[in-house]
Amino acid sequence: MPRRTGLLWMCLALVACQRPEPVTHGMVIEEASAPQEGGAISTAPVRVTPPRPETPRQAKTTVRENSKPSHERREIDWSDKELTTGAASISCELDYSALGDGDPLTKLDHETLQKALQPCEQGGVARLRYKGKITAEFGTLVERATKVADELGIGKRVLDIDSAGGQVEDAIQAGDFIAESRWTIWVREGAICHSACVFILSAGDTRMIAGQVGIHRIIRMSSTATTRAELNAELRVVYERVRDYLERNGAAVAVADQMMAVPNRGLRLLTTEELQLYGLDGVNPAQDDLDRLRLMRKCGEDFVSRRDSFVRAFDKRCKQPDTDLDALNACGLALRTDYGFPDNTCPAESPLSEFDRDTAGLQPPAADAPQTVSKVAGKKRGGDS
Template structure:
């Protein structure tokens, strides 16, 4: 079963995986291959120049030091680097901001038309009271997308909005842009949704892997990275180019808590096809639920802030939730009601650490569905994604 949120429990709205529509029969257990449109419509496209190293290559630094350097660079960029506020237009996607999580009943909020600091502040200001903002993005993963996330994060930090969701629907895009944006997201505390009817294919998977928590009900698919600027004329030359790109991908996946096996799987699927990952594969490769790399950091943080007893009760709650509440195709309303009621058995919300308690997002609001039975202390206005949405 999927894990649930550990960092301040952003949006423990666990989503049932929707059945993939019009998918070809699995070629074997656990695999679905679909035909897709041209990579220009999304995909995993690499255009950055690569320099094929001599064999054997002499690394400038040790692998451990190199990975630490990349993460430190990403952290510095998210916390210290100034934001580029030059003119921004989303030519490959559209975005909106909502202060609510119930997109089924309340929609996706206001479409973003202004991407300067004042415009984003105006869009995010209504979210201050709840302390939650949801950025809906539908389109390709590009440098523009990365800039959008950086700007929204910066303004949200200024306004004290620390619980944020990236509600993404993307067929992919530029690999290098996705990795850059993903490293920023990894240091900026985002929950990622791929909701029912949405997709996260190709380069979008790198964005998915970066989230603190990943909630998936739509399709997640992978295929080979295509080198649009390649000068290769033989398989050997193309493989040499791709080896450099895939090493970057493996390093990225590893530092963001996902299995490097994802990169190997990508190599085996032609770019004109798409391998849809199953629920079991998403969990196995660390792409669903709590990010294992972030979970390690959060455990240390929670131990220091909230104490060993809090962490022990939280872990017990997680195990009980997985056992009692998570079953295939469980209606999300029933799932969340189960979790909200269950947390009382483990002393949550905790008086000393209410924001870090499971399902803390629902404490200021109310039950997920009008007319649904209310857990103690929860009213009937809180938003939630529908079952199957991510």
């Protein structure tokens, strides 16, 4: 018996030494940007209080007297401000590879923005390129650009972003505004959207991604915690705000849980599958639900059915790992003709309508998507940044 027991322990020891490697399912961890360059930084004060018992709430009905979106009702502060923490430019063209990113924008006063956006009035589409940290200045830039675009009747807006992150609270505030004001978000090849930038990404009506999207743990720069328990209590308050924000903007709250598991000195790059799973790529699911009934009434049931079929086909055929944003758009433009788009009854509501001459004053790219996509085979998703 002692001999058998000894052999048993030897076998168990051998098994323990040969335990399998953990499965990562393609997880990529990179070194994160320093806090001064981006990150996901929270500086807002938090108040840690014990949970209170829930009390029944009486349902009440509210009637809005003003049907305009809240971003149109909000008063804009037009005091003199300059953009000091990032680089911005405005273009009336979507073909950035051939036509560039437009004219640089440093001042954020009404006159400067109106002058920059005036040429976009005829085409009805504007692209705001921004590269830098997510700060309060970024929020001011988006808010004021939206206001002037509204005044000029520019309904198609693309935010072409490249950011390593920044302030969590500033990103949430800017994201809530973006969610109300109908922006498409681009993360093109060579660009990144890391950390707090993911909150901006989640707010867009449509997200087109060819670059890197990454997440990590939020940093509490203003924390007064002296123990791990105190710090975690503070972070729970911050992450509760993040979860609420993600939920109201159509993204999975699991993103917040994934952030908690990645040290802030590292960065987890989200895969194409994860971006779609978490509701961060393509059509925003929250906005899609809001649009469905409106489009059913305006454009008809057949339009909505074809639109849904196009979205499914686009995700399957066009979103290849080695495709840049130009090729992604070209593939979608070629594919949509199979589903009867642009629609004669609702051209402005058709997929990728920002490229249409009739609704945006622009010549669509040539419908040679298969050849265009083949040219970019071998390019790595994300590229240099």
